[in-house]
Amino acid sequence: MARFLDLPIRQKLVVVGWMTSLSALIVSCVVFVISAYFIGRANALIGSDILASIIAENLTTSVLFDDRATAGETIRSLRATPTVNLVCVYNANGILIAQLAKTAEHGCPVSPPPDQRAAAARTLTVVRPIVATDKRAGTLYLESNVVRLTEQLRLQGMAAAVGGLAGLLIATLVAARMHSRIAQPIISLSATAAGISRGGSYAVRATKSSNDEVGRLVDAFNDMLSGIEKRDEELRAANQMKDEFLAALSHEMRTPMNAIFGWLQILRTSPKGADVADEAIARIERNARVQARLVEDLLDISRIISGKMDLKLVPTDLTQAALASVEALRPSAEAKHIDLRAEVPDTPCMVSADPVRLQQVVGNILSNAVKFTAEKGTILLRVESRANEFRLSVTDSGIGISKEFLPRVFDRFRQADGSITRQYGGLGLGMAIAHDLVKLHGGTLEAESGGPGMGATFTMTLPALLQREGISPASVASGTVSLNGLRVLVVDDDDDARRVAAEALTGAGARVVSASNGEDAMKELASQEFDAFVFDVQMPAIDGFALLKLARQLEWEKGRFTPAVAVTAHAYAADQSQARAAGFQRVVVKPYEFSALKSAIADSIRS
């Protein structure tokens, strides 16, 4: 059966055709021969009876007048009839008066058997009266054989078989054409598919020659090809977009880096205490922040795409966030002489939001406006209170957005065209992130524009938080944290990172002990006590998690517990929750502001 399944469809059809015809032929032959046998026997018996009745009729007078010679003559006429075996004539008294025995098997019975018409396996026996007028004048016994019948049957069977085989042959020849009708579309479809998978074009289509299952298969196949072709096109477009994005990313990374290296060289070559130093430091810092922002944006996009953006939703005043962003953007607006104004209500506009993210959204919208607004343009930020929501709109007098690009303004990695990227820089991530963040907050962000040169308006809507009373807005910026007199153990294998952390904490009044690996750290732990740990997570030999485990063991023996802060370059929430699970009280993600590290230590001690 398995071998049958492996046959090509054309041969399968031939085999199936043969099998059906052959079985039909065999069955009909058998039925024909069997029925012919029974019909033949019945006919032979009838024939035998007719023969007997004719002979009996001719024997009437011979029997009546006891003319044995004539009786013998009459039955001798049956000598030439091959089926007749034995003929016996009895007179009315049951005395045998004439007989004809052709086979020596047995002679005539002494007295006549009872009248009968019987068919045995090999002989047919007819015993019938010889009647004169209406009286019985004697008895005729006629025994025939069925040799002719079996001979006939053999001939008929052979004829049926020969005829059937001839029919089968003709049927096969006729079927060969039909077979190719059925198999050809499948074969050509298969060839088309093979051609495509060998690297042919997806633009090829299979030809449909019928409306049956194969025809539907061809349709489905062609639909599939269309789908693949479209997907292929999309893939190519996405690939091209990714290439463009990578080029842009590289450009965006290099520009601030170039500035940083440049100002570093100036700093190194200028004499100590020169005036240029302050400007150099300020410029290096700004460019480093631009780079950090870039990395942060990339991470945000990655978080949003993978659904790992964790929002810490707390009651937040939209107005405050908006004003803080306006102030943050004011320097860059003023650099372009842009008139940046804000109109806000005098009551707090409380929404449920992650304050850092909310400020990021408004900042992105504003910086986008600043970026695309020409010198001496205007930007107006307005916060309005509606029935159940707050609306923040930013209207600029910038280059505007074309009708074609408007629906894709929030697509990731996209700016209206390459020339805009070259002219204005940026990765086209800011608005995409803003849009996604607003959506995560349960709000909407929409763009409107009268067209190129007509400026644009971005409108964010956030649902209002219902309970307005007794809620103090969370502070976005934390004040200065004092770590006065705290003993902190800092462990990091990276020299710079360790130095930076030590510097930051010392500046806040802490006494810092540093170690570059787990082994040294354990030595310090054995010799003295600390108020807080700051461990890098990724270190060779003993990583931060293992080190904390060892430290906690040591402390447990001494009956102490020191709060711990993990520092990691892994920005994902999963890494942070892993660190918390390992026993760290706080997690700080690199790169960090000094204030973030300091408040993390302070928080960890407080909790």
Added chain:
Amino acid sequence: MRRARKLAGAALLAAGIAGAGQLALAQRALEYEVKAAYLANILQFIEWPADALGPAGAPAPLCIVGVDPFGPVLDRTMEQEAIAGHAVQIKRMRDTSELAGCRVVFVAGAQGARLVSSAMRAAPGALMIGEAAGALDEGAHINFVVASGKVRFDINLTSARRSGIRISSKLVRVARVTRGGPDGR
């Protein structure tokens, strides 16, 4: 049936007794028993013209001319016989003067040949049966003979045709001698 069995038995006896060559009387009685039975059988194979037998229900006379050789055996044999539905009525007469109306005439005796022609004149259309050598020459249709101890008969088809009598070919088949072909030549 009864008659047939008797006939066969008589035939055997006749053969046996003839072989013995004795008791001529008994032999003669047996011979006539057989002839009576054959007479009855022969009538089954004869066809008369449609109106020759008279109205329905009228008896068909069988007339014996000369000295009656049968005795009561013929009456017994003919008791249940009929010719095409007409009961057989046996009449015995010395000469041929009263034969008119007879349907079957049996001319008895070995010397009866000379009576045949006058009997035929007296009863035209009757089946003429004899038992004398030469009877067939005189015009008898059927003539009994005894050959090898068996009773047989000869047939004259030409004469029968002339009298309007049809004799079945079945009967012809068992005749010892047949004169005249079936088509009259």
